[in-house]
Amino acid sequence: MSDRSELLSTGEPFAFDAERDAEFERLIVRYPIRESMIMPALWMAQEQQGWISTEAIEYIAERIGTFPAKVFELATFYTMYQLKPAGQYHICVCRTLSCWLRDKQAIVDYLAEEIGIRPGQISEDGRFSLEEVECLGHCGTAPVVQVNGEFHEEMDLEKFKALLATLE
Amino acid sequence: MEVKILSAKFDIEDAHLIAVAKDHGAYQTLDKLFSMSPEDVINEVKESGLRGRGGAGFPAGVKWSFLPKDLDKPTYLAVNSDESEPATFKDRYILVKDPHLLIEGIIICCYAINCHDAYIYIRGEYTSQVKALQRAIDEAYEAGYLGESVGGHDFRLDVTVHRGAGAYVCGEETALLESIEGKKGQPRSKPPFPAVVGLYDCPTIINNVQTIASLPFIIQEGADAYKAHGTEKSSGTHLFGISGHVEKPGMYELPLGLPLMEVLDRVAGGVWKGRKLKGVIPGGSSTPVLTPEEAKTVSLDYESMAEHKTMFGSGGIVVLDETVDIVKLVENLIHFYHHESCGQCTPCREGLGWMLKIVKKIIAGEGSMADIDLLVELCDNIEMKTVCVLSAACTMPVRSYLNKFRDEFEAYVTDAAS
Numbered sequence: 346m347s348d349r350s351e352l353l354s355t356g357e358p359f360a361f362d363a364e365r366d367a368e369f370e371r372l373i374v375r376y377p378i379r380e381s382m383i384m385p386a387l388w389m390a391q392e393q394q395g396w397i398s399t400e401a402i403e404y405i406a407e408r409i410g411t412f413p414a415k416v417f418e419l420a421t422f423y424t425m426y427q428l429k430p431a432g433q434y435h436i437c438v439c440r441t442l443s444c445w446l447r448d449k450q451a452i453v454d455y456l457a458e459e460i461g462i463r464p465g466q467i468s469e470d471g472r473f474s475l476e477e478v479e480c481l482g483h484c485g486t487a488p489v490v491q492v493n494g495e496f497h498e499e500m501d502l503e504k505f506k507a508l509l510a511t512l513e
Numbered sequence: 514m515e516v517k518i519l520s521a522k523f524d525i526e527d528a529h530l531i532a533v534a535k536d537h538g539a540y541q542t543l544d545k546l547f548s549m550s551p552e553d554v555i556n557e558v559k560e561s562g563l564r565g566r567g568g569a570g571f572p573a574g575v576k577w578s579f580l581p582k583d584l585d586k587p588t589y590l591a592v593n594s595d596e597s598e599p600a601t602f603k604d605r606y607i608l609v610k611d612p613h614l615l616i617e618g619i620i621i622c623c624y625a626i627n628c629h630d631a632y633i634y635i636r637g638e639y640t641s642q643v644k645a646l647q648r649a650i651d652e653a654y655e656a657g658y659l660g661e662s663v664g665g666h667d668f669r670l671d672v673t674v675h676r677g678a679g680a681y682v683c684g685e686e687t688a689l690l691e692s693i694e695g696k697k698g699q700p701r702s703k704p705p706f707p708a709v710v711g712l713y714d715c716p717t718i719i720n721n722v723q724t725i726a727s728l729p730f731i732i733q734e735g736a737d738a739y740k741a742h743g744t745e746k747s748s749g750t751h752l753f754g755i756s757g758h759v760e761k762p763g764m765y766e767l768p769l770g771l772p773l774m775e776v777l778d779r780v781a782g783g784v785w786k787g788r789k790l791k792g793v794i795p796g797g798s799s800t801p802v803l804t805p806e807e808a809k810t811v812s813l814d815y816e817s818m819a820e821h822k823t824m825f826g827s828g829g830i831v832v833l834d835e836t837v838d839i840v841k842l843v844e845n846l847i848h849f850y851h852h853e854s855c856g857q858c859t860p861c862r863e864g865l866g867w868m869l870k871i872v873k874k875i876i877a878g879e880g881s882m883a884d885i886d887l888l889v890e891l892c893d894n895i896e897m898k899t900v901c902v903l904s905a906a907c908t909m910p911v912r913s914y915l916n917k918f919r920d921e922f923e924a925y926v927t928d929a930a931s
Binding site for chain 2 (some may be wrong): 365372375376377378380382383384385387388415418419421422424425426440441442443444446447459478479480481482483484485486487491492496
């Protein structure tokens with residue numbers, strides 16, 4: 346989301362579940378230095394918890410043997426790490442060149458009118474959050490939208506409305 | 514016009530599965546490969562004329578030969594699957610439809626450069642693609658094509674997928690290495706080049722997915738068979754991504770050297786809705802735009818693009834129809850590069866932001882003719898004054914729009930004044 350300036354706390358301790366714990370151990374031996382695991386560990390934490398909390402940052406730092414600030418630095422530099430909870434359906438609309446040429450704006454405008462969210466916002470009921478993202482690499486089937494990471498291609502407004510209906 | 518070398522298995526159902534891929538020739542080069550010496554492999558690739566398909570077009574075999582000899586350090590391969598240049602969407606077809614072609618290519622490259630640990634850096638947005646790739650890697654381990662003895666030969670190879678998380682700059686090869694090392698993706702000053710001091714300070718080769726995926730054909734069929742396609746200096750085939758205002762956008766594998774307009778008309782169905790052509794971006798958003806007149810004489814190879822003062826780039830072709838507002842397009846592009854600046858060089862971090870503000874001001878009807886000149890001046894002051902070429906990837910195309918479509922910028926100024 347747009348605000349990447351601060352971390353939020355869950356108030357609960359964080360630890361990887363058994364599956365991710367095993368994945369962490371499987372991967373760390375592939376790298377000659379432990380810091381290479383910061384990005385994979387951030388992904389695992391985000392998959393487990395939906396977003397990255399203060400506790401997750403501290404857990405990863407301790408597990409890798411580095412400073413929390415180092416983990417925080419990467420969590421803020423790389424824009425796909427979510428530093429606060431997203432909506433139940435997190436919608437990413439590609440805003441760049443080919444999607445722009447094929448009218449991605451119609452989708453963004455529709456979301457503002459129908460659901461009342463603009464890029465960077467989450468709906469009041471917490472169901473939808475919207476982000477405008479840079480090129481998603483699906484330019485031949487523009488415009489493209491991701492919902493919770495899943496790609497939906499050739500999204501003209503009618504198709505997007507139909508997609509949205511399946512989420513409600 | 515299409516020639517299917519890289520995309521030979523794309524239309525075969527379930528070709529992403531190892532059993533199906535093997536039925537259609539996957540991993541059949543390995544016996545031949547291990548009967549060759551690594552030097553022979555490098556020479557065959559040099560002879561094929563294969564050039565890096567990430568955008569720069571540097572000869573792949575020559576790049577490999579820059580590795581220092583007899584150094585007491587491991588050599589690494591980093592496969593660049595960041596594919597973040599706007600209008601580029603070719604590599605993901607390989608990742609999803611024929612990932613074993615990529616793995617086979619990685620084996621070939623690693624044998625040639627004596628590398629036992631390869632990393633595939635894939636952009637974070639490629640969610641389903643990373644799953645498809647990891648599944649294929651797991652299958653290859655299980656079948657013995659990766660691991661302690663590749664295909665039963667005395668050669669260990671481990672391949673690890675490293676996911677990016679939304680930074681375009683990590684497609685720059687040293688930023689990519691920094692990212693694997695667990696740092697912010699901020700490019701390094703060069704020299705030293707990665708072939709000498711790369712990942713973990715060790716000699717490293719970074720090749721694009723499509724470059725690596727071209728290797729099985731070259732080893733199996735030989736350099737001459739590869740050179741039979743394309744032109745003398747731009748050999749082989751390329752996965753072209755055609756997007757924007759055409760009737761049939763999509764990914765097409767074509768030999769290099771075909772006339773651009775013929776490809777747009779015959780392969781991509783021409784400009785959509787019967788509209789007129791306004792311009793063509795030939796190789797990703799960072800390549801200077803071509804006018805319809807220029808597009809008539811250019812062909813899809815490195816040399817012809819250079820003659821037309823643009824670049825072949827990544828093969829991502831964008832067609833602009835007559836309705837496109839060039840000033841707003843430029844705003845869209847600058848927004849992208851400004852957003853993706855890693856922040857370490859002031860001319861890029863600040864300068865691209867200034868350019869964005871000026872273009873927004875012009876669009877808002879508050880600009881002057883001097884602002885248009887100021888944009889050109891900023892381009893001159895930013896370009897080549899930074900560690901990497903991200904800023905130039907913005908200023909080069911922006912300058913081309915300012916030169917070729919200056920009337921559209923001026924119209925915003927005069928319309929506001931009247």
